[in-house]
Amino acid sequence: MQAVLYICHGSRIKEACDQAVSFIKKCMDNQSFPIQEYSFLELAEPTIEQAFQRCIEKGATTIHAVPVLLLTAAHAKKDIPEVLEKLAKEYPNTEIRYGSPIGVHDKMVEIVVEKIKQSSVYNSKDLLVLLVGRGSSDPDVKQDLGEIAALIESKLSGIRVQDCYLTAANPSFIDGLGIANASSHSNVLVLPYLLFTGILMNSMKKAIKEYADENKKYELASYLGYHPYIADILKERLAEITEENNHVSING
Numbered sequence: 464m465q466a467v468l469y470i471c472h473g474s475r476i477k478e479a480c481d482q483a484v485s486f487i488k489k490c491m492d493n494q495s496f497p498i499q500e501y502s503f504l505e506l507a508e509p510t511i512e513q514a515f516q517r518c519i520e521k522g523a524t525t526i527h528a529v530p531v532l533l534l535t536a537a538h539a540k541k542d543i544p545e546v547l548e549k550l551a552k553e554y555p556n557t558e559i560r561y562g563s564p565i566g567v568h569d570k571m572v573e574i575v576v577e578k579i580k581q582s583s584v585y586n587s588k589d590l591l592v593l594l595v596g597r598g599s600s601d602p603d604v605k606q607d608l609g610e611i612a613a614l615i616e617s618k619l620s621g622i623r624v625q626d627c628y629l630t631a632a633n634p635s636f637i638d639g640l641g642i643a644n645a646s647s648h649s650n651v652l653v654l655p656y657l658l659f660t661g662i663l664m665n666s667m668k669k670a671i672k673e674y675a676d677e678n679k680k681y682e683l684a685s686y687l688g689y690h691p692y693i694a695d696i697l698k699e700r701l702a703e704i705t706e707e708n709n710h711v712s713i714n715g
Contacts, residue, residue, distance in 0.1 A: 466498035466521070467498070469697075485689070493694065525559075536601040547713040562703060563700055564700075565700070567611055568696050569614075572611060575654065579615070589649055596629070598635075600631045609626050637670060653671060653684065
């Protein structure tokens with residue numbers, strides 16, 4: 464029997480986990496798989512192991528694992544596969560198919576463009592957008608978010624988009640604020656490339672207050688949230704996993 468296991472990041476903030484669960488349940492409504500479970504990689508339950516066990520108890524013989532992650536980094540490349548490999552050893556008769564995270568996608572570009580257009584500073588002639596990613600030491604994260612920033616610029620004439628990162632990559636968010644302060648732009652939109660609320664949003668608010676220049680207007684946009692377009696992308700990623708040559712088979 465076929466099953467889908469959605470793997471979200473997880474957060475210490477209950478509201479963030481609740482948002483993830485609500486979104487995944489909506490995704491489940493649009494799928495015909497007889498078994499569907501959600502899980503969290505860290506900081507919340509059910510864990511991947513717990514949700515996997517639920518799939519098995521319901522009769523799953525093939526489990527399609529979908530990482531609900533924005534970019535391809537260590538979580539998607541290493542942490543989740545390691546958990547799935549251990550489960551593959553424990554359940555050798557269960558086929559595990561692992562898919563790709565959301566990654567660079569036209570619909571993600573559209574989500575960000577939509578958020579920029581909703582801001583109060585959108586019609587400014589000298590707008591700088593700081594696109595703020597979580598960050599990672601994995602160079603693919605910077606490459607992917609940089610590509611997304613370039614695609615956004617190509618869709619919004621006259622608006623500059625600068626990628627920056629909260630951890631482990633350059634330029635840092637603080638460096639990004641420095642770039643904004645040193646620039647000729649009098650309007651700065653800080654746009655978090657994050658799926659959910661949490662501690663990182665609060666840290667950005669604090670940093671903006673400390674670095675704000677009286678000659679510039681700063682606006683902090685909300686996090687991306689679980690936009691319907693993301694549900695469309697996950698549906699694509701799940702369809703890819705079901706194809707014979709478009710997934711990673713996890714072996715114990």
